[in-house]
Amino acid sequence: MKSGSGGDLRPPKLPIDLTPIELAGLYDENEFSQASLSGDCSDQSAAGLLFEQCAIRRVNLLNTHFSGLRVYNCRLDHCDLSGAQWEEARLRRTEWVDCRLRGASLIDSRCEDVNFSGCSMDDAFFAGVIFRAARFTRCSLRKVNFEGADLSGVIFDQCDLSGAKLPGAKLKGADLRSSNIEGMQVGIADLGGVKVTMAQALQVAALLGIVIREVGEEDNPPDPQLLP
Structure with missing residues (x-):
């Protein structure tokens, strides 16, 4: 089914069983799939990250600098991305619930089938x-x-x-x-x-x-x- 208007979104497709992973360091070309992610990755930089079919809950991504980031079929819940700078990001079939993106910046990015709910996004770029x-x-x-x-x-x-x-x-x-x-x-x-x-x-x-x-x-x- 093709993407429609904002009222006809395709929700993320998440498997029932997710592997719990505590995030610490993020490195170029890291890939995370079918996982339940938590942890603190503030102030980190990386290129070519991939998150696919992940539940990302209470992860701190403050002031991160990512290029070529891909987030597919993911749900982000109570995450803090304030001050993050993401270049050429691709967000597809993602849900953002009660997240903070104050002052966050998406540069040359594309968002498809994205649903932001209860998010604080003041001064975002x-x-x-x-x-x-x-x-x-x-x-x-x-x-x-x-x-x-x-x-x-x-x-x-x-x-x-x-x-x-x-x-x-x-x-x-x-x-x-x-x-x-x-x-x-x-x-x-x-x-x-x-x-x-x-x-x-x-x-x-x-x-x-x-x-x-x-x-x-x-x-x-x-x-x-x-x-x-």
Whole structure:
């Protein structure tokens, strides 16, 4: 089955029996498959890592620097990736539950069938990232940088996108209706096909400097206290 929209995600396929592994050091080209992973790998660097069909729970990945990372059919639960820098990452059929990605950076990366739930992602850098079938649910995305990202069809369900940067992002079919978009930065040319409520449309218009007035309505109505 091909990936669909953010509302039609393919969940990770995990085997019933997983081999428990306590992570300590990560090295270039390490591969982990059908495992239950835990441990602290903060401040480590590696290239070509592969995680496939893994349950990754409470793993600290703070300030890690990975290039060419591949995460396929995995569930990440209560992991901390704050400050991580991942280049050319490929995330496919992954679930992220209650994870911290504050200030994390994905560079030249691709996310397909990814589901973020209850994650703290303030100030993350996702500029230029391609999202294919993705959903963010109850996530904090304040001041996240999505500049030039492909967010086509992505669902933002009850998220905080206040101050998020979206200039140049592809938003066709993206659903923002239940999320907070106060102070969001976006260009008028980027809004084609995006789903918003009427109240949000007025918010966006205000952000773009559009003045909405009914015919005959004065721009500056008189002060009632000055009326005779």
